[in-house]
Amino acid sequence: MPPQPTADFLKAGTVFAALPATEILALAAVAREQSYPARDFIFREGDESAWFWLVRTGRVKILRQSRSGDEVVLELLGPGEPFGGVAVLEGRPYPASAQAMETSTVVGIPRAPIVALAARHPMLAREMALMLGRRLRTAHDSVKSLATDPVEARLASTLIRLAEGEGTHDPRGLVLPFRLTRQTLADMCGTTVETTIRVISRWIRKGIVIDEDGRLIVASLETLREIEDTGSL
Amino acid sequence: MPPQPTADFLKAGTVFAALPATEILALAAVAREQSYPARDFIFREGDESAWFWLVRTGRVKILRQSRSGDEVVLELLGPGEPFGGVAVLEGRPYPASAQAMETSTVVGIPRAPIVALAARHPMLAREMALMLGRRLRTAHDSVKSLATDPVEARLASTLIRLAEGEGTHDPRGLVLPFRLTRQTLADMCGTTVETTIRVISRWIRKGIVIDEDGRLIVASLETLREIEDTGSL
DNA sequence: GTCGCGTTATGACAGGCGTCATACCGCCGG
């Protein structure tokens, strides 16, 4: 049983916040909550996009795979964040896979009610457009970083982004609210586990970051920023 | 004097196609057409987003620069394609620069009328969302390619994308409808001019592509596809 | 208990590709 009813959860998010109460209740009636253990896939690249999803609890990883089998992590999503939306509205298959990073529950809403709702309430499209604009910008940030920066700078900047966006304050620094393996970090930066491990280990030895049982704590955002700029320490 | 009145141009594009004629005329009345010579900037990253733009003729390059001065080309836009839109709607500064690749004319629409129009006609937001979804997908394609593929495969896949999307058929192959320098291609793939020159020269010697006075012709799309997959030839 | 898996760690090695230098060609402007 979720900590709060589905309707309240839908209303609390940014996506459906502006909808009238009756619409929210109608959505909640057709929504389905489901829980996934770590490493389970919610859907895979190429699957038919039958559901629109929202992260309820936990952490979901959006990724694509290449023939050679190595993964590229495109986005990390936390509670309240939607995914699969564009594919649903366009009626295309999902362009990427979604995988639970830790035990997570997600809310799924079937395609038909969402499409009908979007037709009735154009403000949904507006919210969608703004959100996509933001995500396009961060995607472009990634492109720029991958295209020009050396590995250590890329690792620094994704860690900065995560810490600033999702970190909670603590006497020791900014604490990331989820476990982030070196492998996942590597997949977000287009590098390998080994180099990521080498870099993070060096940072830990220098006290720039702290590894607390798999959870990273950014102790010196400033040093990371310097690394981001100069490409090394 | 442009080849057709501004109003007709606006109506012909995908963005405003569904609007009533009176709205189109109102837009055309406040729109401004302007011509830029090659290498001139229409706006720069960080500028206040006072205008929403459409490419009328020519070719516009969306790019970002790093401190070290090297550029990253995020998108190449041709006639009918909009740019600067998200920044205008959100009231943020432009997140990237726009530069004319060749002599180009663009149509600019001031911020206020666009914002008002979007409020009156929610379908605009819908069009916007769909367009952003497509662009997000191609951005994610770039991320994946930059993160996992070797340089030669990246060059192959951007050339394939350009040829399939914008190439015109010809007995010799798919002809790109604009001059594309090795430098620009390098900036699109996150590599350097030198390596791009080496790779393209090799391709030209093998007959995979043809350089016709700066315009590239893709003679064997299949070979390029094989290179895209295997990472070399 | 112990086998296996996921994760972190460290070293050796090779090679793709960036960097620097140089050269050539066509074009435009003074």
Next chain:
DNA sequence: CCGGCGGTATGACGCCTGTCATAACGCGAC
């Protein structure tokens, strides 16, 4: 007509970083 600029071409060199191998540790499954 000639100097500068933008673009293409080619070689030498080096290093960042991917690849492969090996090891240790914690933990859940059986």
